[in-house]
Amino acid sequence: MPRNANKIPLIRRPWFAFLSSMRFAVALLCVLAVASVIGTVLQQNQPPQNYVVKFGPFWAEMFRALGLFDVYASWWFVLIMLFLVLSTGLCLWRNIPPFVREMRSFRLNATAKSLAHMRHNTQIEGLRPALAARYLTVNGFRVKSQTRQDGSVLLAAKKGTANKWGYILAHSALIVICTGGLIDSNLLLKLGMLGGKIVPDQHAVFARDFQPESTLGTGNPSFRANAEIVEGQTADVAFVNADKGLLLQQLPFAIELKKFHIDFYDTGMPKDFASDLRITDKVTGEQHETTIRVNHPLTYKGLTVYQASYGDGGSDLQFRTWNLGGTGAAVPMKAVSQRQYPLDLGDTGRYRLEFGELRVYNVENVEATDDKDTRSVRQGKKFQNVGPTITFKLRDGAGQAREYVNYLLPLLREGNLFFATGERDHANAPYRWLMIPADAQGKPDGFMALRATLLNPEARAAVIDKTVAAVGEDKRPQFKLAVENLLAQFVRGGFREIDRHIQTTVPAAEQQKTGELMYQILVGTMHTLLDDALVRHKLPPMPAGEAKSTFVLNSLDAYTGLTGFSSPVLMQLTGYKQVNMSGLQISKSPGAGLVYLGSLLLVLGTVFMFYVREKRAWLLFDGGSARFAMSSSRSERDLRREFPEHVEKLGILARDMGEKT
Incomplete structure (x- = not known):
């Protein structure tokens, strides 16, 4: 007995059957679909502190551990794609050979008994093989004949066998798309972090603070990084969120923000924001000026620059300050937003002012009222820009801080003007409002x-x-x-x-x-x-x-x-000079081309599967009659209509031939 006679073929082994099964692939696709929904609903690749503010420290850490803040590059998403590629590849390996044999085969082994047991079959008298072959060819069938030992002649015809390509193309599309996703999933970056060659920095603030092990070169095959550029400034690096820290990504070009533009709806929501950029190639010095806006990115040197966000880039601020511990006059003060300043109030103590974002456009519903009954029946809304606000924190010597928001212009409340300042103990608490009435000159001086x-x-x-x-x-x-x-x-x-x-x-x-x-x-x-x-x-x-x-x-x-x-x-x-900041997202996605190719294959596969119908026909000539039979893999309803038409036309041909002879 041969040595491998009892060896089980690979495709019949249980693990192979499980990995290549449709149930396993569908389960993986369902998990990927759910993950994609999470990645769409939950904003991805934001600074860690944004998630802490939104979800709290516990859930922010929990979601980070699950990789929900970068779903498409999380270890479990990458692992699922790897298994999906493996499952789909094994499925193709198992099914392509029989599919190819099926597409090539004319099924010439059909017998009179098997044809007689088909649902669609009939007996036609006086029909000749040559005439029947020409009829089937005219109707789009490929025909092959066989003369058997008993003298009978079998015509086997087929069309639409390319339907099998639908299955092959659709499954190949999944492999190509997932491969593109794996290329763009920072897989190599994660392997480098796992091996200790790449170490995210948790403390660096400026580009100069990053060590070589926390810096990625321009040869990085794929990445998704963020850069915040102030008007008039230039950046040639971006920052990649990785684990609990950041990586510095070198860019092959420098980006200068010449001007930032923003328009608002009446409700205060941004309608459009765009950045005028100057791109300078580091190697050739070539410059290119362009404007990017939401959904209209720039692609240059294989990198795509998206308009992602905007904010305050450090505006000049003017204040009047009153020391509430005394009765002295107001003292003028100048500051820059997004900066910190020491504040010495003498006997009152020493503090630190931490200025936040200057918001120039703030819209409120001026028809709002404190009367709940009136508000419940009021249908109209009148939105109005109430002017700039500045947020800041005042931190005492013990490190305790309270957050404040201050309006530049007085607010109209119940027919009177008030200068509003909000105070709260932490970011999740509501503001407690201090409303100081404006005097006849529209100032708080009175x-x-x-x-x-x-x-x-x-x-x-x-x-x-x-x-x-x-x-x-x-x-x-x-x-x-x-x-x-x-x-x-x-x-x-x-x-x-x-x-x-x-x-x-x-x-x-x-x-x-x-x-x-x-x-x-x-x-x-x-x-x-x-x-x-x-x-x-x-x-x-x-x-x-x-x-x-x-x-x-x-x-x-x-x-x-x-x-x-x-x-x-x-x-x-009391005054400001606005300086805007543009938030850009810069990505290198070589796998995007594979995703587009996979999408094309998926469309073609769908067309082949649903619009190409496989049909087969047999004519077995024995004596003066022919047994005609037809079958179809998926278009039974069409076959119930077409079969009688073919029978009728073949019968007419047979009668015409008989009359001529």
């Missing part, structure tokens, strides 16, 4: 003058004397003491302090009446204090009337809010 006068004991005493002078002499001492206590309470904590005093010292039955009386005294005194404050700070007087009364009431609310304001300094943005 309120700040009132506050400084209120905090000045001498000025406050003079105002109290003016207020008490309007009361009879017999009541002045008692009234003066009441006003002094009332102002002292308000200075300490605003309305909240007065409410606390009433609730702790006044019987419950008298609290409402006492509160109304103290409110009237406070408002009347504040009118006098405002007049004195405007004179002291050399500001235009405010005539008596509804506008003045409203300003006083809003100032009382603003002062109360200021007593709960955590910042030791109040900053008001």
